[in-house]
Amino acid sequence: MGLMTFLRNRAGYILIGAIGFAIVAFLVGDAINVGKPFWAESQRVVGSVDGEDIDVEQFGAKVEQSLAQFKQQYGGADNPQMHAMAVDNVWQGEIASILLGKEFNRLGLSVSATELWDLIQGSKPSPLIVQYFGNPQTGQVDRAQVINVFKQGAKDPNMKKQLDALEEEIEKQTLQQKYAKLISNSVYVTTLEANDEYQNRNKLANFKYTGLDYTSIPDANVKLTESDYSDYYNENKKRFENPTETRSFEYVAFSVSPTKEDSIAVKAQVEKLAADFRTAANDSLFAAVNSDVKVPYSFVAKGKLDPAVDSVVFNLPAGSFYGPVFSGNSYKLVKVVATRFSPDSVKASHILLDPSKLGGADRALKLIDSLKTLVQNGASFATLATEYSVDGSKDKGGDLGTFTPGTMVPEFDNAVFSGNTGDLKIVTTQFGVHLIRIEKQIGSSKVAKLAYIEKSLLSSNKTKDAAYKKASSFLNEVKENNFAELAQKKGYTVGVADKVTPTQGFAPGLDNPRQLIRDAYAADKGDVLEQVYQMDNAFVIARLTDIRPKGALPLDAVKKEIEPMVLNAAKAKILKEKMDKALSGSNSIDQVAQKLNKTATPVPNIVFANPVIPGAGQENILIGAVFGSQPGKLSKSVAGDRGVYAFVVEGFTNPAPLANTYKQKETMMQGAGQRSLGAAFQALQDKSKIKDNRVKFY
Structure with missing residues (x-):
């Protein structure tokens, strides 16, 4: 949680910063170039741009970084759509990096050492420096902190590697900005064009x-x-x-959604579980063992739970039992273990010690207890934090600012929201040993400690086996030319996925189609794919109906x-x-x-x-x-x-004559300048030989 942690937490974003910038600045629409001969390429090459191979391992690492960013930005777990978006994000970035890099060299664009120094430590900091070192409230960069970080980086090989990556991304962004300026400055609007546009919009x-x-x-x-x-x-x-190769397929999905019998069986299990839960000796252990969804055994505020539960349990006294109630696709069972009133937010400071650097947990606890005694005897908490803490907040005297419940790890959260203003508390978390001072508590709301069980309504093995048996039987009977006819004869619905791209993460009616799409790109038109595909909610049999290659489509x-x-x-x-x-x-x-x-x-x-x-x-x-x-x-x-x-x-x-064409020209040049960036990048792609083998790997 010191300078290394600061950089470690941001390393993924530093490494993909230029990728995102290039896409925003230069890519208009889905300009992906796809080729077919996947099996002829190296097993380690995910694609190539103008003869430069893109190694699958390096590409995969960037995909993971991009995926982590998307998870943080959009929330939720990884899914096929998000994964496809991350793959495409990195691919577009690789194209941009290679093609623009060649353009920069051809045009003689560069960033001097003096220029780079000014962007990092000078009076005109890069947006990346502002992002990572700027004050969130004012946007001002503490130059002394930046200089200090880079000085420490010179002594630490791991930190230096991350700082070198940051410098590289700053240089790339600066080159891209110069290129964008060069392109936009080449655009000119004549007086005749300005008057013509004015007439078109006002006549x-x-x-x-x-x-x-x-x-x-x-x-x-x-x-x-x-x-x-x-x-x-x-x-x-x-x-x-056709800008990219596409394939179309028809399919029959055999649902594995829970049947009426499954619902009855699950409900009976939940009712028995509820009876056992009511009399369980250890509420938290029983909930942890039996719940499909793990909810921390700690105080939670209203608004954090499923509405069907949230609207009831905060009105119940401690010791109450609620459920089973069915909501969404699961049954909920809740024991209200305790209730209290807790601050809505807390302002706190802390000193963090790393036991591994002090010879173990015992020594860390002994030192933190000594620091607590010093503070109680009048020593400056801020001074001790600056001297002893290994967290990035040490430069602010340990100040963590104001935060709401759930912001910190549970042990830390429980300490600050259960104490009183002025309390000093010693807490051990996954980060180390903390001495916490509660500076201020704001507001007060009822919170509850809950033992919470959630049991999902799932299909039984019998239901899944029956669906798989139907799918397998259909696959054994179907031929290339009777897919739709056989499906109709058996009363099955035929779905259609039209013009699916190689890296697409979705298909109509299918929730996890990536393996199916990959196999479709290795098949010939008319082929029935030789596999029963398992989706989250169905087994699927598919037949490839159309192949549309990249380029001009025939009549x-x-x-x-x-x-x-x-x-x-x-x-x-x-x-x-x-x-x-x-x-x-x-x-x-x-x-x-x-x-x-x-x-x-x-x-x-x-x-x-x-x-x-x-x-x-x-x-x-x-x-x-x-x-x-x-x-x-x-x-x-x-x-x-x-x-x-x-x-x-x-x-x-006719409108009144355009007295001054300056503003009209300026508006038109801004629009034309933005369009020209996309056009320039598209022209670079059109002139380049781009091979895309992503469907082999993702």
């Missing part, structure tokens, strides 16, 4: 239109040809660029999904003929509408930058045509997203 159009919806023609009435598909595909080829691969758009394009041809016929010989939009048995709808005050027609939705092509037309002139037919239209512009309202 108003008033027009009147009539339309024929695509829904007016039933799909069954349209016979699509191969030419219809190819025409649409060729006109929209850029839409079919056959997207034919089914573009069918609705192709239908609309075919309908547009039919409706345009009808609209053109109505336009022929007409002098007004009302005449056109009348011929179509429609009405002409007025639309006031539309701006080009927001092409949404009230009641009709977004129609970019129509609004673009409106702003490109002359007032009073009847338009030609326009095929939009929802139908075919004709219109007449009734007039435009």
